[in-house]
Amino acid sequence: MTSPAQRLADAIRHPKHPGLPAVMPYVTSGFPTRDGFAELVLGLSDVADAIEIGVPFSDPMADGPVIQRSSRIALDGGATLAWILETLTSLPRKPACPLVLMSYANPLMAFGYERLVDAALAAGVCGFIVPDMPWEESEAFRVLIASRGLASIQLVTPVTPDDRLSKLGQGEGGFVYAVTVTGITGAAMEPAEISSYLDRVRSLTGKPVCAGFGIRTAAHVRALSGHADGAIVGTALIEALGRGEDGVAFVRALVA
Amino acid sequence: MTTPTPIRWSDWPDARGRFGPFGGRYVPETLFPAVTRLEEAAVDAFADPAFMAALDAELRDWVGRPTPLTPARGLSRLWGADVWMKREDLAHTGAHKINNALGQALLAKRMGAARVVAETGAGQHGVATAAACARVGLPCVVYMGAVDVKRQAPNVRRMQLMGTEVRAVTAGDATLRAAIDEAMREWVGDPARTFYVLGSAVGPHPYPWLVRQFQRIIGVEARAQMLKQTGSLPDVAVACVGGGSNSIGLFHPFLDDAVSLLGIEPGGRGRGLGEHAATLTYGRPGVLHGTYSMLLQDADGQVVETHSVSAGLDYSAVGPEHAFLQETGRATYDVVSDEEAMEALAELCAHEGILPAVESAHAFAGARRWAKANPGKRILVGLSGRGDKDLPILDAWEAR
Numbered sequence: 001m002t003s004p005a006q007r008l009a010d011a012i013r014h015p016k017h018p019g020l021p022a023v024m025p026y027v028t029s030g031f032p033t034r035d036g037f038a039e040l041v042l043g044l045s046d047v048a049d050a051i052e053i054g055v056p057f058s059d060p061m062a063d064g065p066v067i068q069r070s071s072r073i074a075l076d077g078g079a080t081l082a083w084i085l086e087t088l089t090s091l092p093r094k095p096a097c098p099l100v101l102m103s104y105a106n107p108l109m110a111f112g113y114e115r116l117v118d119a120a121l122a123a124g125v126c127g128f129i130v131p132d133m134p135w136e137e138s139e140a141f142r143v144l145i146a147s148r149g150l151a152s153i154q155l156v157t158p159v160t161p162d163d164r165l166s167k168l169g170q171g172e173g174g175f176v177y178a179v180t181v182t183g184i185t186g187a188a189m190e191p192a193e194i195s196s197y198l199d200r201v202r203s204l205t206g207k208p209v210c211a212g213f214g215i216r217t218a219a220h221v222r223a224l225s226g227h228a229d230g231a232i233v234g235t236a237l238i239e240a241l242g243r244g245e246d247g248v249a250f251v252r253a254l255v256a
Numbered sequence: 257m258t259t260p261t262p263i264r265w266s267d268w269p270d271a272r273g274r275f276g277p278f279g280g281r282y283v284p285e286t287l288f289p290a291v292t293r294l295e296e297a298a299v300d301a302f303a304d305p306a307f308m309a310a311l312d313a314e315l316r317d318w319v320g321r322p323t324p325l326t327p328a329r330g331l332s333r334l335w336g337a338d339v340w341m342k343r344e345d346l347a348h349t350g351a352h353k354i355n356n357a358l359g360q361a362l363l364a365k366r367m368g369a370a371r372v373v374a375e376t377g378a379g380q381h382g383v384a385t386a387a388a389c390a391r392v393g394l395p396c397v398v399y400m401g402a403v404d405v406k407r408q409a410p411n412v413r414r415m416q417l418m419g420t421e422v423r424a425v426t427a428g429d430a431t432l433r434a435a436i437d438e439a440m441r442e443w444v445g446d447p448a449r450t451f452y453v454l455g456s457a458v459g460p461h462p463y464p465w466l467v468r469q470f471q472r473i474i475g476v477e478a479r480a481q482m483l484k485q486t487g488s489l490p491d492v493a494v495a496c497v498g499g500g501s502n503s504i505g506l507f508h509p510f511l512d513d514a515v516s517l518l519g520i521e522p523g524g525r526g527r528g529l530g531e532h533a534a535t536l537t538y539g540r541p542g543v544l545h546g547t548y549s550m551l552l553q554d555a556d557g558q559v560v561e562t563h564s565v566s567a568g569l570d571y572s573a574v575g576p577e578h579a580f581l582q583e584t585g586r587a588t589y590d591v592v593s594d595e596e597a598m599e600a601l602a603e604l605c606a607h608e609g610i611l612p613a614v615e616s617a618h619a620f621a622g623a624r625r626w627a628k629a630n631p632g633k634r635i636l637v638g639l640s641g642r643g644d645k646d647l648p649i650l651d652a653w654e655a656r
Contacts, residue, residue, distance in 0.1 A: 058558040059433065059544060061440045062284040068427060080556045105282055105543040110557025132282045132543065136272065155285040159447065168285075179286065 003149030004126035005173025008050060008098040012175050012208040012230045015049045016097075017255045021224045022049035024210060025251050026102065026234030028056055028070040029087075030079025032241055037079075038087050040241075043248035045095035047255065052129065052232060053088070055081050055103035062131040066235045070242065081107050081116075088123035095124060100153065102129040105137075113141060117148050127151025127174045135168055153177050158197050162204060169205025175230065176201060176209045198227040218254050263584060265511040268577070273461020276583060278576035281460040282543045287440075290447035291546075295462040297367045302469065307366065314358055318391060319348045321355075321473065325481035328637070330607030331620075335627035338634040340490065342478040344502065344641060345612060349384045351641030352474055352502045353455060357384035359470035360453040361392045369451035372396045375439040377404055377432035377498070378568030378615065379411025380641055381455030386420035394451075396420040399438040401431035404567045407652075411645050429561040432498075432571045436545050456499025457575035460546030464504075464575050471505025478636060479509050486634065492516040492626060495638035496618040497589065498533065498569035500578045502640035507587060516588070519578060520622030522564035523591035529554065533562035535574040536582050536589040549576040565594035565649065566614040568641075592621040598653055600624060601643065613641035614649055 002010070015022035025048050029037055044051050056071035056079050063071070081103065088099065101120060108116055108130065120128075127150055133141065135154065142152045151174025156165050158179070169176050178201045180194045194211070202209050211224055212232030221231045233254060240250040268275045273295075281291055301307040315321040323346050328339035344352035357374075364372055372394050376382030382398040389396035398415055402424040405412055415422050428434035436459075443452040457467040475493075482489055493510055495503035497519040507517045524532035532538065535550045542551035544559055552560050552572040564570040581587035592600075597614060600621035604612050612620065616639050623637045643650075 058428070058560075059437055061437050061545070062286075062444060064441075065427075072428075075558060082556070106551070106553065106559070107557035109542055110553065110555065131284050132546070134281065134283060134285055134288050136288075137280050137282055157286045159289055160285060161289070164288075 003173060004098070004121070005149055005151035008100065008126040008151050009173050009175060009208055011049050011098050012210065016047070019225065020255055021221060021228050022210070022230035023221060023251060023255055024048060024050045024052055024230055024232045025237050025247070026052040026054055026232060027247070028054040028067060028074050028238060029084045030056060030074030030077050031070040031238065032073065034077050034079055034083070038091055040247055041088070042091060042093065042095055044251055045097045047248060047251050048097050049230065050098045050100055051095070052100050052102050052234070053084065053125070055084060055101065055107050057104040057107055060104060064235060066238050070238045081111050085119040085123045088125070098126040099124050100127045100129060101125045102131070105130055105133045113144055117145055117150065120150065121148060125150070127153050129153045129155070129177060131155060155179055156201055165201060165204045169201070169207055172206065174207060176205050176207050177232070178209050178211050178228065179213050180211045180215070181213050195227045198224070218256060221254050263586070268580065269461060269465050273465070275464070275577045275580035278549050278579040279461055279464060280548050281546060282548065283460045283546045284444055286444050287447055290443070291460050291462065298363060298462055298466050301363055301366055307362070311359060311362055314362070315355070315473065319354050319358060320346065322477045323347050325478060325485055328608055331603070334603070334607060335624055336631050337627040339623070339627070340482065340486070340634070340636050341639045342474060342506065342636065343639055344474060345610070345616070345639050349380070349387050350644065351380040351384065351613065352471060352505060353381040353384035354387065355473055355505070356455065356467050356470040356501060357381060357388040357453060360451070360466070361385065361388035361394060364394060364451035364453065365392045367451065369394065370449040372451050372453050373399070373439050373442045374453040374455060375399045375432065375435035376455060377401070377435065377570060378566065378613070379404065379408040379415070379645060380568060380613070382420070382422070383411050383414045385453050385455070386415040386418040389420065390418045397442070398422050399425050399435040399442070401429070401435050402426045403430040404432070407648055408567055408645055409648060431567065433559070440545065456501040457504045457577060458499045458545060458547060458549070458573060464547065464577055467501050468504045468508055468577065471501050472508050474502065474505040474638065475507060475509035478506060482636060488634070489513055489515050490636035491630070491633040492518055493636045493638070494518045494520065494619050494623040494626065496520045496569060496615050496640060497536070497574060497578060498522065498571050498615065500575035502638055504575060504577055506638045507581070511586065517581070517586065518622060518626060519587055519589040520618045521589055521591050522566055522569040522618055523593040524563040524565070525594055529560050531563055532591070533564045533570050533572065534591045535572065536578060537591050541579070544573045547573070547576050549579045550574050565597065565653065566618065568613065568615040569618065590622050590625070592618050592625070596621040610639070611643040612639055613643045614646045616640045
């Protein structure tokens with residue numbers, strides 16, 4: 001049977017819109033409200049190739065002002081990791097794409113790793129992104145989730161040296177998250193400048209490579225063709241949701 | 257029965273930046289090369305006699321070290337104890353913070369950094385960093401919570417006078433924690449050119465070790481001065497603990513001695529979550545700002561806002577080495593309220609002619625309680641800073 005990690009990699013390698021990179025929207029769970037979360041995830045899953053489910057945290061140190069604000073609003077609305085996993089477990093239908101959980105380390109630790117892995121599998125989660133848990137601090141967590149077939153998704157950046165990049169990209173399943181700016185989420189991005197960086201990342205890993213941070217438009221997504229297997233869109237979608245726009249329509253426009 | 261092997265304190269932190277289970281490097285991948293480079297540069301600098309000589313000379317000629325050890329005659333009489341004060345309030349810029357800020361600024365210069373960022377709570381670390389950057393010739397930006405900008409206005413002006421840009425942070429709780437979040441983001445944005453001068457013994461490795469090494473001079477001097485001026489070591493050394501830099505600086509040189517170590521945490525106005533900032537006493541382990549340590553958090557792992565009358569102690573986490581000293585039982589930690597700290601401040605003014613920082617007043621309140629329970633002992637108290645900056649807080653306290 002295919003592991004969740006492998007299912008995630010396959011979904012990125014075979015996107016719904018051939019010719020374009022896979023599209024992976026990021027949502028801050030519970031933003032703008034908790035009520036619309038289940039419907040948003042299901043709607044996005046029909047258009048997207050994978051969804052990054054963000055767990056709001058009080059101190060999101062690797063995020064820019066837009067995601068900080070959405071996290072605050074979600075927390076004030078009562079979004080918790082337990083609520084997120086329960087909601088995903090009891091969706092009225094199965095999402096049409098794999099889900100990835102993105103969380104800072106502390107909410108995961110407070111939940112308890114063993115309990116987390118069981119709940120994540122039940123919720124259809126295929127992998128984890130933990131931005132403040134680098135390779136050196138993540139061994140126990142990585143070993144645990146790998147033993148249950150879940151992907152541990154490593155971030156790499158333009159300042160990551162080649163030897164470290166090879167280490168972070170080893171193994172199979174899931175994908176490598178290539179941060180496309182040395183900065184916080186939401187900064188502007190010049191696709192032409194990062195092509196060579198993405199090509200370098202791809203040459204050093206056997207996993208699919210998804211580019212993230214600063215991808216805002218359909219043109220940005222198209223420009224990644226041939227250089228990245230997937231495009232992660234976070235801040236621009238959160239901004240659209242914050243303006244009261246239809247998040248599913250926003251993502252559909254990215255692949256039109 | 258077997259005798260446990262005594263802990264060799266000099267073994268910590270280990271190669272992974274851990275003090276027992278605490279510490280580590282929980283940083284985004286973007287910062288990983290930066291913390292590694294910082295550790296290598298610090299190891300290299302500490303082994304370089306020229307760097308250490310330059311640091312010593314600046315500590316002597318510019319900071320004014322060694323700071324005195326003063327017999328507290330009035331307090332000794334009142335408390336029925338033999339009380340001695342380590343006078344970091346007499347260091348340049350008025351607090352122990354300068355020891356670390358100067359050390360890191362010299363390290364930044366040596367590493368060829370183009371600019372410095374720092375965070376500040378009470379403003380003491382901000383002022384110290386502003387002064388050190390002016391002295392060594394580096395541009396400096398300080399992030400300060402908007403709440404603290406208001407309650408520590410004189411320090412904002414001092415930083416600006418020394419050419420530092422002060423940026424008020426309105427996010428989160430608008431105090432020290434939010435300021436660290438913002439300074440770290442700035443560092444994430446430009447890790448190659450920016451040097452982050454972290455002000456307490458917190459954050460990812462190598463900071464808890466680096467800050468301790470720069471602050472150890474407090475305890476090294478105090479230990480020698482106690483021996484010289486009294487002929488013996490104290491029975492107990494007492495210091496306030498926010499992030500924990502002045503306390504680890506005072507405690508560390510005494511770890512192998514038969515000296516009790518007592519850290520005093522800010523108890524604020526009560527025991528409920530959000531009413532205090534007593535992390536070691538009421539917290540649970542978790543990860544914040546790059547380190548695994550004790551943390552004030554809710555059941556879901558969200559970090560909670562804190563309260564203390566003292567801006568410099570108003571922090572949700574604490575240095576990982578203190579968590580280790582607590583776990584091993586080598587140091588104990590006690591809590592004093594806003595009220596008790598303010599009483600101690602008044603006592604120090606009336607009987608010693610010294611206006612201490614509200615932070616330092618916590619140490620005196622804790623020392624007084626210890627003295628009542630242990631009569632006739634010799635007590636060393638860390639007087640970490642002077643209280644001129646706190647006049648707005650004292651006015652507000654009077655008017656409450």
